[in-house]
Amino acid sequence: MKTDNTTDNQNTQVEDWIQEIWDWADTNNVPNSMIPRDPESLPHIKTLDIFFGQSITYKEGVRKVERSAFNTLPKAIVNLKKLKYLRLVGVDTKHLPTNFGQLDSLQTLVFLHPSFAELPESVCDLKNLKSLNIFSRQLQKLPDNFGNLSALESFDMRGTKVQHLPESIGNLHRLQSIELYSNDLRALPESLIGLRNLEQVKIAGSPHLQLSENMRHFLKDLGGELIPPKS
Template identity: 30%
Template sequence: MATELKEAIVMAKQERHKNLFLNYRNLYNFPVELLKDEGLQFLERLYMKRNSLTTLPDNLAQKLPNLIELYLHSNNIVIIPEAIGNLARLQSLDLSNNALQFLCPEVGRLRSLRHLRLSNNQLKSLPPEIGDLHELETLDVSMNQLMSLPERLHRCVSLQNLTADHNPLSHVPRQLCWLHRLNQLSMAANRLTFLPLDLGRSRELQFVFVDNNADLKGLPSYLYNKVIGCSGCGVSTQALEGELGEPLGEVLVGLPAEVKVVGTQTDSVVPLEELALRTLHRIYQHGPTDLSLLPPITLPKSLLDLLQFPMGHCHRCSQAMFTIIYPKLFPLRDTALAGVHRRTTVSFVAYCCSSHCLQTFDLQG
């Protein structure tokens, strides 16, 4: 096997191969033949799945500088060296089914990366630098131990497919609603209690799969005309409660922490804090793009973040909302691929900015 491997690599060097297949070779170490002399300067695609590799060499980018695709599916890789960030042309990186516990921040230097697959590892967090991957189209982090997703993920402006199934995620960052190219979001088998109010507001988002999130009782009505998978949602018998520990009446849905007040049809005036934030938001939207150029005021960081990324927008008039919502429930309807079964008790929820919008909103209007 060693002789056959060496011959394959020598031939690849001599004939300037662009593709090299080293799958199922029972490799425990990265082949030194790949790194001798000048390396394989012409190699673009390296396939090394189903081996027993535990790490990668630090000089990988130096010896294989033109790699576009690197497939390391099903190895025993525990750590990726920081030098991985030097693979300037890399577009596809598959590290699925390994033993990764940590992903180095230098991954964020792979500015050409379009597909990153990290499923079935032991990752407990993702580096914020992932947000620097502006060309990233596919991200698969399913079957890990992630407690949260980086808020900076919204900077991956090209992201189209995000899969985070089978993690202990409790929420979806509302910043992800700003991913205007996102077409498919899959977060099945997590611990979600609510979804961002604006989720589905983008026309590009067409597929949302949140099956088997037992405490998820409400879907934003922006998802009404999307393809939704929500089997096994809303099956928990424990009613969710509001911020102050008081039941939300018939609205048994989880709400973001920023929600301070749940309005009713009889409210006629929203709180002063909400009015102030709406006013500042309008100044920010139509004024300077830099928050530091706004009028000199002092606000907690949480409120400054809200100014840039509102909690949601009214489903009736698109007014930005920050601290108060007026929810309205509608029965869930079957969608093309939803496969909703009888254990699912989740509903659509419209979130409005005022009692007037609440009263006049019709899901099918």
């Protein structure tokens, strides 16, 4: 009987998180092609492309919401253990569940036109994230715990108001590529120089960027594509 009860409890838990996602999907008119109403298929979702408050069309190869007016992502999303790619368009901090950093299998995260001014700290808890892409006119700051993204290999940030990268970026020892276009950068942290796996740095469109001599030598030795203002 004890074994049966344990099994029943486990099944109830599974049903609870699945039902939470289904309720969220039904409320937001998410099609079955994106969120399967099948308990066998739902846990195997690998990609999600979510638009907040926009109408979109289906794109081959990526699951998209057709009509959405999302207020938040469900906390149960962290139970999608095979989710590897997530793109969020027009998202705000209030849309993200507090446990967002528990998406343990997520490898690629894209923020397109987010409305937050500071990257939520919970994003930096994504321990297996390999690629982070941010395209924003609102973003002003990256959190100090940015260096917790220990698996990060590629970082692409464009169009932001960010003036400084956190020193903790020097903890990203797996980082191989950095692309920074049309940001409001004023300087680059010296901690970048210690990233031995860094292979590519591309910087353009940051008219206020000033580089130290050490940083200039580092980027030159790296063969980085640098288009900053003249010193």
